[in-house]
Amino acid sequence: MRHGKYPFVIGFLFAPVTLYVVFVIAPYAQAFQISMTNWRGLSAPQWVGFDNYRRLLDDGSFWKAVQHHGVLLLALPLITIAIALFFAFLLNVGGRSVGGQRQGVAGSKFYRVVFFFPQVLAVAIIAVLFQMVYRPNESGLINGVLMKLGLDPVLFLIRPNLALWSIIAVLVWQAVGFYVVLFSAGMASIPGEIYEAAEMDGATRVTLFFRVTLPLLWDTLQVAWVYLGIAAFDAFAIVAVLSVDSGGPDGATTVLAMEIYRNAFVYSKYGYASAMGVALFFLTITFAALTLRLTKRESVEY
Amino acid sequence: MTSQTLPPAPATTPPRPAAPAKGRHREVRLFAGLGHVALAVWAVIVIVPILWTFLAAFKNTSEIFSSPWTLPAELRFENFGRAWTKAHVGRYFLNSVFVVSCSTFGTMLFGSMAAYVLARYKFRGNRAIYYLFVSGLAFPVFLALVPLFFVVKNLGLLDTHTGVILVYIAYSLPFTIFFLAAFFRTLPNSVAEAGMIDGCSHTRLFFQVMLPMAKPGLISVAIFNIIGQWAQYQLPLVLLSNAKDKWVLTQGIADISVNAGYEADWSGLFAALTIAILPMILVYAVFQRQIQSGLTSGAVK
Numbered sequence: 061m062r063h064g065k066y067p068f069v070i071g072f073l074f075a076p077v078t079l080y081v082v083f084v085i086a087p088y089a090q091a092f093q094i095s096m097t098n099w100r101g102l103s104a105p106q107w108v109g110f111d112n113y114r115r116l117l118d119d120g121s122f123w124k125a126v127q128h129h130g131v132l133l134l135a136l137p138l139i140t141i142a143i144a145l146f147f148a149f150l151l152n153v154g155g156r157s158v159g160g161q162r163q164g165v166a167g168s169k170f171y172r173v174v175f176f177f178p179q180v181l182a183v184a185i186i187a188v189l190f191q192m193v194y195r196p197n198e199s200g201l202i203n204g205v206l207m208k209l210g211l212d213p214v215l216f217l218i219r220p221n222l223a224l225w226s227i228i229a230v231l232v233w234q235a236v237g238f239y240v241v242l243f244s245a246g247m248a249s250i251p252g253e254i255y256e257a258a259e260m261d262g263a264t265r266v267t268l269f270f271r272v273t274l275p276l277l278w279d280t281l282q283v284a285w286v287y288l289g290i291a292a293f294d295a296f297a298i299v300a301v302l303s304v305d306s307g308g309p310d311g312a313t314t315v316l317a318m319e320i321y322r323n324a325f326v327y328s329k330y331g332y333a334s335a336m337g338v339a340l341f342f343l344t345i346t347f348a349a350l351t352l353r354l355t356k357r358e359s360v361e362y
Numbered sequence: 363m364t365s366q367t368l369p370p371a372p373a374t375t376p377p378r379p380a381a382p383a384k385g386r387h388r389e390v391r392l393f394a395g396l397g398h399v400a401l402a403v404w405a406v407i408v409i410v411p412i413l414w415t416f417l418a419a420f421k422n423t424s425e426i427f428s429s430p431w432t433l434p435a436e437l438r439f440e441n442f443g444r445a446w447t448k449a450h451v452g453r454y455f456l457n458s459v460f461v462v463s464c465s466t467f468g469t470m471l472f473g474s475m476a477a478y479v480l481a482r483y484k485f486r487g488n489r490a491i492y493y494l495f496v497s498g499l500a501f502p503v504f505l506a507l508v509p510l511f512f513v514v515k516n517l518g519l520l521d522t523h524t525g526v527i528l529v530y531i532a533y534s535l536p537f538t539i540f541f542l543a544a545f546f547r548t549l550p551n552s553v554a555e556a557g558m559i560d561g562c563s564h565t566r567l568f569f570q571v572m573l574p575m576a577k578p579g580l581i582s583v584a585i586f587n588i589i590g591q592w593a594q595y596q597l598p599l600v601l602l603s604n605a606k607d608k609w610v611l612t613q614g615i616a617d618i619s620v621n622a623g624y625e626a627d628w629s630g631l632f633a634a635l636t637i638a639i640l641p642m643i644l645v646y647a648v649f650q651r652q653i654q655s656g657l658t659s660g661a662v663k
Contacts, residue, residue: 064563064564065483065485065564066485068479068563068564068565069479069483069485071565072475072476072478072479072568073475073476073479073480073491075472075475076472076473076475076476076535076539077476077491079472079528079531079532079535080494080495080498080532080535082513082532083510083513083514083528083529083532083533084498084501084506084532084533084535084536085494085498086509086513087506087507087508087509087510087513088501088505088506088509090509091505091506091508091509094508094509143404146400147400147401147404150397150400150401151401166398167401170405171401171404171405172654173650174405174408174409175404175405175408176650176653176654177408177643177646178408179657180589180642180645180646180653181593181639181642182592182593182594182595182611182612182638183593183595184593184595184612184613184615184616185611185612185615185635185638185639187616188615188616188618188619188631188635189411189412189415189635189639190411191619192411192414192415192418192631192632192635193411193414197427198427198428199426199427199628201410201411201414204431205431208431233407233408236404237408238657238658241654241658242658245658265393290502293502294502294504296504296595296596297595297596297612300595300596300599300616301595301616301619316504317502317504317596320504320507320508321504321507321596321599321600324507324508324511325511325600325603330508333507333508334508334509337502337504337505337506337507337508338505340502340504340505341501341502341505344500344502345500348500
């Protein structure tokens with residue numbers, strides 16, 4: 061590989077690097093800078109140091125959003141991973157063993173295909189779909205049934221203490237299938253002899269799950285937790301489209317991405333919105349680092 | 363995968379009496395039974411909202427309120443016509459197809475070029491550029507949202523498809539390069555060397571030898587990008603806000619759902635949703651295997 065290496069290398073890197081620097085690196089760098097100004101878009105920005113960050117500390121909706129991220133960060137991964145693990149276990153090792161080969165329950169393939177489908181849909185589309193499902197009168201999917209049965213309708217998105225959970229339910233609905241497939245791939249690589257040995261020793265399905273599957277799947281679980289955590293720090297599309305008043309009722313479902321969008325593109329407080337962006341960045345990074353550190357464990361080799 | 367570090371399997375223990383084996387059979391059957399119920403319930407939870415939407419798309423508004431659970435009295439295809447033309451779902455749909463086709467093509471072209479050079483050529487700054495790209499995986503898009511809006515605005519690309527396409531490409535590069543660079547590194551050297559000896563130029567070697575060899579990796583990443591870019595909502599919302607005729611499908615459907623409340627055209631909204639969901643089901647039915655492996659490829663290091 062001698063002749064004309066450099067022209068070739070430069071030619072191939074020029075377009076991707078230019079695009080990336082202009083649209084990704086430059087905006088990220090500027091975000092930190094803008095967050096130190098009181099820029100409103102019209103006059104030249106003025107340097108205000110850490111004023112925006114100080115105002116963040118007294119901003120009720122900022123803290124509400126952070127609190128909601130806390131709830132999302134615990135609930136979304138816990139619920140999704142628990143359900144997905146249970147299903148993945150059923151689909152891969154739940155059935156009887158045929159010729160020493162562990163089988164899933166009947167219909168495994170069908171379930172896997174159906175469960176995964178919501179992952180293919182856009183979150184904004186799913187949000188509109190669930191607006192219909194959650195509608196508070198007889199035209200809603202759930203309340204239509206409840207009211208036919210003579211029960212009172214449940215105001216899923218309108219009751220402040222129920223709204224966030226209704227949104228989490230939709231996120232779980234979408235995510236479970238993806239993690240079923242992910243965990244299935246992990247479980248498929250666990251050698252059947254280990255299960256067989258444990259079974260010979262009289263292990264029940266429950267013991268198999270907690271003593272064999274779970275420890276050997278630890279790395280995959282860690283990846284899943286980080287992925288779902290990062291999803292918990294976004295949640296813009298679902299909150300913007302599904303919730304009442306984009307983050308309502310009365311801020312009961314707002315998230316940082318929503319507040320950034322609102323401050324920037326509704327109130328034109330560009331400096332303040334950027335400060336929120338920087339806060340979001342540090343929260344995300346801290347979460348990822350903490351997770352990787354806290355969940356670090358000797359991985360079992362097999 | 364190499365060493366068996368688990369405690370040796372207790373295969374040598376004396377065979378247990380028959381009683382636990384019998385109990386285990388009962389346990390297996392009970393577990394499988396409960397498992398089947400749980401799986402079936404979840405399948406219903408996934409399917410029913412979608413099926414219900416398809417049915418409602420054929421009803422009229424009074425039917426939607428009076429009998430949300432029955433089959434439509436007649437198949438009102440006019441709901442779809444209304445959604446496609448009057449609510450502009452047709453235009454949004456074609457906009458999405460155009461934007462995602464261009465941006466995925468651009469992402470794959472630029473991503474594979476950069477990944478190839480970074481994976482297989484030694485030069486000063488190689489590592490720096492690689493890590494510059496990969497670090498993009500750690501940043502939330504929302505951090506950059508405000509400056510990005512002004513970058514696009516200053517380039518005169520606000521409210522244009524070109525702007526959205528370029529931004530999609532730029533934000534898809536980190537994962538694409540991260541994944542493809544790993545893939546190109548695994549390709550054998552011998553073929554490339556043979557090509558060079560035959561007098562193949564670097565460019566021809568890439569397009570005619572290396573790209574075809576990398577096909578499985580390219581397909582996975584392409585699917586990952588198509589689905590991710592098709593689902594984008596926040597970027598078009600910011601970059602196309604004042605040009606309603608350029609909106610993409612996610613934006614359009616969200617907007618129709620807001621307006622459906624004012625105009626009380628619920629059947630039109632259900633029809634619009636159906637138009638958005640149905641093609642995904644068809645695509646998924648055909649490429650189910652590739653889509654599953656493409657989307658999960660990101661998680662398997």
